[in-house]
Amino acid sequence: MNADRPFLKVAVPNKGSLADASMQMLREAGYKQRSESKELMVVDEANRVEFYYLRPRDIAIYVGEGTLDIGFTGRDMLLDSGAAATEIKALGFGGTRFRFAAPNGSGITEEQLDGQRIATSYPGLVQAWLDARGMSARLINLDGAVENSIRLGVADVIADVVETGTTLKRAGLSVFGDPIMQSEGILVQRNGDVPDGLEHFVQRIEGVMVARTYVLMDYDVAAADLDAALALTPGFESPTVSELAREGWYAVRAMVKASDAHLVMDELWDLGARAILVTDLAACRL
Ligand SMILES: Nc1ncnc2c1ncn2[C@@H]1O[C@H](COP(=O)(O)OP(=O)(O)OP(=O)(O)O)[C@@H](O)[C@H]1O
Ligand SMILES: O=P(O)(O)OC[C@H]1O[C@H](OP(=O)(O)OP(=O)(O)O)[C@H](O)[C@@H]1O
Ligand SMILES: [Mg+2]
Numbered sequence: 001m002n003a004d005r006p007f008l009k010v011a012v013p014n015k016g017s018l019a020d021a022s023m024q025m026l027r028e029a030g031y032k033q034r035s036e037s038k039e040l041m042v043v044d045e046a047n048r049v050e051f052y053y054l055r056p057r058d059i060a061i062y063v064g065e066g067t068l069d070i071g072f073t074g075r076d077m078l079l080d081s082g083a084a085a086t087e088i089k090a091l092g093f094g095g096t097r098f099r100f101a102a103p104n105g106s107g108i109t110e111e112q113l114d115g116q117r118i119a120t121s122y123p124g125l126v127q128a129w130l131d132a133r134g135m136s137a138r139l140i141n142l143d144g145a146v147e148n149s150i151r152l153g154v155a156d157v158i159a160d161v162v163e164t165g166t167t168l169k170r171a172g173l174s175v176f177g178d179p180i181m182q183s184e185g186i187l188v189q190r191n192g193d194v195p196d197g198l199e200h201f202v203q204r205i206e207g208v209m210v211a212r213t214y215v216l217m218d219y220d221v222a223a224a225d226l227d228a229a230l231a232l233t234p235g236f237e238s239p240t241v242s243e244l245a246r247e248g249w250y251a252v253r254a255m256v257k258a259s260d261a262h263l264v265m266d267e268l269w270d271l272g273a274r275a276i277l278v279t280d281l282a283a284c285r286l
Contacts, residue, residue, distance in 0.1 A: 031044050087188055214258060252273075
């Protein structure tokens with residue numbers, strides 16, 4: 001199958017918050033992944049894909065330079081890097097906000113950032129935010145643990161990734177102003193470039209995302225209640241309706257959002273549907 005096409009080269013985070021979720025998604029999509037954390041690359045011969053394990057911050061750069069075809073990274077890291085790469089798919093994990101924060105009770109506002117020392121690991125994002133407002137500040141570029149920088153006297157405010165807010169709270173800091181951006185794990189490709197094999201790769205990832213979010217629901221319903229039941233379970237495109245051996249009854253099969261499944265089952269039951277079954281999806285191609 002596709003034996004003559006070149007191997008698709010895919011960058012995967014080797015550590016950090018996106019690494020496990022990216023590898024898990026790839027495994028669910030049927031790809032071979034590394035079995036121990038020291039492996040730098042894996043060749044999946046059967047699927048004609050090579051996986052390279054890299055720092056998440058570097059991934060958009062490799063893809064933008066054309067060394068690798070596509071990669072898993074964070075939206076914040078892509079924009080911070082300024083690499084010639086484009087987001088092609090949001091992946092539904094690694095959700096964070098990028099925000100300014102200052103010591104509790106400081107009362108500082110965004111308008112007062114001119115001339116301040118701002119510590120961050122994302123200088124590209126912060127500089128773009130300042131430029132857009134015609135402001136200037138001294139950026140203190142740190143590798144990580146940015147929340148410590150104010151206490152240690154190298155900065156007045158920070159701009160950093162916030163997920164639960166626990167790290168900020170422990171450091172005695174509070175966010176101020178609007179979020180600079182919302183981030184999540186994304187798939188990136190080189191600007192304007194559609195490498196061979198990309199379509200199937202993206203379809204597999206989309207299949208995993210749908211299989212995670214939807215369940216398959218089957219139920220039996222009397223003809224008189226069929227329309228009301230179908231309105232509750234419109235499916236992804238259209239539900240399958242088949243006649244039952246029992247006169248005047250139908251069997252229905254439809255995809256339902258997993259988060260709504262129990263509510264939908266309650267409502268179907270109330271309108272007279274019976275034998276309501278829910279099945280997890282292992283994979284799909286829609
Ligand atoms: N606590 C978190 N929860 C979820 N996603 C996060 C969290 N921290 C960072 N991220 C996201 O993960 C991506 C990579 O950040 P991460 O902190 O994993 O990289 P890093 O700082 O280079 O690695 P490390 O922290 O291991 O040195 C970014 O897009 C970021 O928004
Ligand atoms: O809001 P929270 O749930 O506390 O998560 C946010 C923290 O997680 C990340 O740190 P990480 O562990 O990646 O360390 P780093 O700062 O050294 O990158 C990020 O840089 C914040 O510090
Ligand atoms: Mg980090």
